[in-house]
Amino acid sequence: MKLVTYKAHVEAPARLGVIEDGIVVDVAGFGEAVGLDLPDRMLDFIDLGPVAVRQLRNALHTADGDWGNALALPVETVKLLAPIPRPRKNIFGIGLNYLDHITESAKALDTDDALPKEPVVFSKPPTAVVGPGDPVRHDASMTQQLDWEVELAVIIGTTASQTKRENALAHVFGYSVMIDISARDNRRAGQWIFSKGMDSYAPFGPCIVTADEIPDPQQLDLWLTVNGVEKQRSNTAKMLFKVDELISDVSRGITLEPGDIIASGTPEGVGAGRDPQEWLWPGDVMEAHVEGIGTIRHPVINATEFK
Structure with a gap:
């Protein structure tokens, strides 16, 4: 998976997304649509460990392009931030x-x-x-x-x-x-x-x-x-x-x-x-x-x- 931190527009909050076929899918919103409790920040997602990676990957495969009510935008229309905008340590x-x-x-x-x-x-x-x-x-x-x-x-x-x-x-x-x-x-x-x-x-x-x-x-x-x-x-x-x-x-x-x-x-x-x-x-x-x-x-x- 390609995971990003993005803003839907200039004044929007930073959120965790996953790129699927040129589309940035909001991870927390997609998780809610498929019954998974997934965070909206990269560090919080990393903290969940390998189980969360497997759950998200499997859910994306099952969805097969159906993102439910999750925000899904072409990658060229969003503002990509550093994947971890503020690392915890040096x-x-x-x-x-x-x-x-x-x-x-x-x-x-x-x-x-x-x-x-x-x-x-x-x-x-x-x-x-x-x-x-x-x-x-x-x-x-x-x-x-x-x-x-x-x-x-x-x-x-x-x-x-x-x-x-x-x-x-x-x-x-x-x-x-x-x-x-x-x-x-x-x-x-x-x-x-x-x-x-x-x-x-x-x-x-x-x-x-x-x-x-x-x-x-x-x-x-x-x-x-x-x-x-x-x-x-x-x-x-x-x-x-x-x-x-x-x-x-x-x-x-x-x-x-x-x-x-x-x-x-x-x-x-x-x-x-x-x-x-x-x-x-x-x-x-x-x-x-x-x-x-x-x-x-x-x-x-x-x-x-x-x-």
């Missing part, structure tokens, strides 16, 4: 997780050219999240080196603590797309959170695809363009630390809870690694895609224009 970012990106980072950003022996973990605060179509803010007083990184986002479904690698994928609720925006000139004494955690630096969406539809997260193409020009193209098979390893490693010391997000790292092709280097500026437009999930598109604007 997003777990993973640095230097594709082999070629390790090489380009060592040349351009003075990072170690040796392969990490364990995942490099940083974080982005919940306030960094923006939804599909929302602008990324460029504050020239803060950065002259704004960069892009397309990533597979992993959404945790059940609590994982000291989880073994062989059991790790069972804790995944689903997958999404994230752009890890980075102000390269704000890596303060090697600390990345300010560089990567400013407002609007975590574009996220357009949906969460439930894990049952992506049985192998290590076989997904991903790409990113700027102004229609391809900058990144790779496959998640090239991750140094695979999704199950990341979950196992983080959960060794930090309990992963339902709704937590891991941004699993980016491949080569970032602006800092190019010769000459390239940066994002107001007026630029990024598109990022992960196979089987979808595409997000984000303009870059002058931060002083944001209201």
